[in-house]
Amino acid sequence: xxxxxxxxxxxxxxxxxxxxxxxxxxxxxxxxxxxxxxxxxxxxxxxxxxxxxxxxxxxxxxxxxxxxxxxxxxxxxxxxxxxxxxxxxxxxxxxxxxxxxxxxxxxxxxxxxxxxxxxxxxxxxxxxxxxxxxxxxxxxxxxxxxxxxxxxxxxxxxxxxxxxxxxxxxxxxxxxxxxxxxxxxxxxxxxxxxxxxxxxxxxxxxxxxxxxxxxxxxxxxxxxxxxxxxxxxxxxxxxxxxxxxxxxxxxxxxxxxxxxxxxxxxxxxxxxxxxxxxxxxxxxxxxxxxxxxxxxxxxxxxxxxxxxxxxxxxx
Numbered sequence: 001x002x003x004x005x006x007x008x009x010x011x012x013x014x015x016x017x018x019x020x021x022x023x024x025x026x027x028x029x030x031x032x033x034x035x036x037x038x039x040x041x042x043x044x045x046x047x048x049x050x051x052x053x054x055x056x057x058x059x060x061x062x063x064x065x066x067x068x069x070x071x072x073x074x075x076x077x078x079x080x081x082x083x084x085x086x087x088x089x090x091x092x093x094x095x096x097x098x099x100x101x102x103x104x105x106x107x108x109x110x111x112x113x114x115x116x117x118x119x120x121x122x123x124x125x126x127x128x129x130x131x132x133x134x135x136x137x138x139x140x141x142x143x144x145x146x147x148x149x150x151x152x153x154x155x156x157x158x159x160x161x162x163x164x165x166x167x168x169x170x171x172x173x174x175x176x177x178x179x180x181x182x183x184x185x186x187x188x189x190x191x192x193x194x195x196x197x198x199x200x201x202x203x204x205x206x207x208x209x210x211x212x213x214x215x216x217x218x219x220x221x222x223x224x225x226x227x228x229x230x231x232x233x234x235x236x237x238x239x240x241x242x243x244x245x246x247x248x249x250x251x252x253x254x255x256x257x258x259x260x261x262x263x264x265x266x267x268x269x270x271x272x273x274x275x276x277x278x279x280x281x282x283x284x285x286x287x288x289x290x291x292x293x294x295x296x297x298x299x300x301x302x303x304x305x306x307x308x309x310x311x312x313x314x315x
Contacts (some may be wrong), residue, residue: 001267003215003276017277019053020214020270023073026082030089034249039089040102044245045070047212050269051176051239053077054217058225059144064130066114066123066145068176069104070243078111120147121156124173128160131169135232142225144172150181152195164234165202171234172224176211178243183255196238204234211239212269242267 005013027046033039045052052073059065067074075085088095089102096106096115107115114130117123127145134141151157152175164171175195179186192198199206207224210216217239224235242264246252253261 001210001213001272001276003213003273004219005215006219008215013277016053016057016214016218017273019057019073019077020049020273022076023049023053024270026076026085027072031249040091041248041250042089043069043103043248044243045072047244047264047268048176048178048241049073050214050217050273051174051211051241054214055144055174055221058218058221059142060225062112063141063225064112064114064127064143066116066127066143067104068116068120068146068148069118070176070178071104071146074113075111078108078113080108080111080113119154120151121154121160123147124151124156124160125163127171127173128164128167128169131164131171131232132167135167135169140229142170142172142228144174144221144225146174146176148181149175149177149179149186149195150184150189152198153189161198161202161204161234161236165204168233170228170232172221172228173234173236174221175236175238176241177238178211178241179260180243180247180256182247183251194238196236199236202234202236204236206236206238208238208240211241212267212272214269214273 008016024046027042027044030039030042031044034042048070049072052067052071053076056065056074056077061078065074065078076082084094084096087093088097088106091099091102093099095102096108105115105118107113114123114126117126124145124147127143131141131143134143147157161173163169164173177186177195181189194208196206196208205224207220209220220237224237228235242260244253244261244264
């Protein structure tokens with residue numbers, strides 16, 4: 001995996017690494033709580049964190065993001081308090097949905113996050129509405145909306161992109177292509193070779209990105225967002241990644257060939273970015289193992305202080 005820091009300095013790269021690591025550490029604890037019956041369900045984003053974290057870092061804090069159910073990194077990168085997230089996942093009255101849901105069907109106006117719609121396609125039209133309001137008000141803002149490769153077969157996908165194209169709405173449509181829609185592999189979902197090629201039919205720009213490369217995600221979305229703020233128009237992005245775990249934890253991965261799991265585990269976004277830091281970036285000034293060990297200790301201590309008391313013992 002090739003990383004290009006471009007104009008990012010060492011401190012920024014380290015900050016990016018911390019952002020990338022946090023959702024993984026939180027999720028590993030959630031999987032333990034799931035097995036203990038202390039949370040009801042979980043949709044894993046392990047191995048896909050670079051997309052959520054990199055894209056959120058690229059957007060301005062006051063710009064709306066419409067994530068999906070695996071994009072924990074959007075919520076942690078926007079600094080939503082972990083106690084509040086825990087309350088949501090445990091169905092408590094202090095959660096965002098006041099106990100009516102224990103998943104990611106919630107948003108936060110304070111953090112400019114719009115709650116997901118389960119079948120994903122419909123939330124793309126909501127992004128159009130946000131972008132239209134910004135354009136009519138003269139606000140130079142971009143809107144980012146996630147969808148899955150499975151949702152590209154829905155009518156909502158076509159309608160949202162077509163309207164955005166005709167009206168020149170500043171929306172980034174991000175397809176998180178993780179190889180499977182529920183248990184259906186991409187080869188059984190569509191005939192086009194690359195989903196990004198669909199941009200041609202709408203007369204808009206499209207980019208295909210390595211979704212496991214944090215810097216590739218960040219730089220592409222940062223560039224696109226900056227451009228469409230000045231010259232409003234939609235852009236379609238296909239971020240290629242892989243779903244290492246089941247659609248949700250109860251479903252498992254028996255239908256996924258082991259060779260694919262082995263191949264994509266070698267492309268883990270955290271491990272690869274960490275090796276990049278060790279081999280040629282931030283850790284070049286000190287012994288690499290010392291740097292990584294000290295860094296992980298610091299991050300775990302900070303995270304331990306932030307996690308609710310009820311799960312601190314799991315660290």
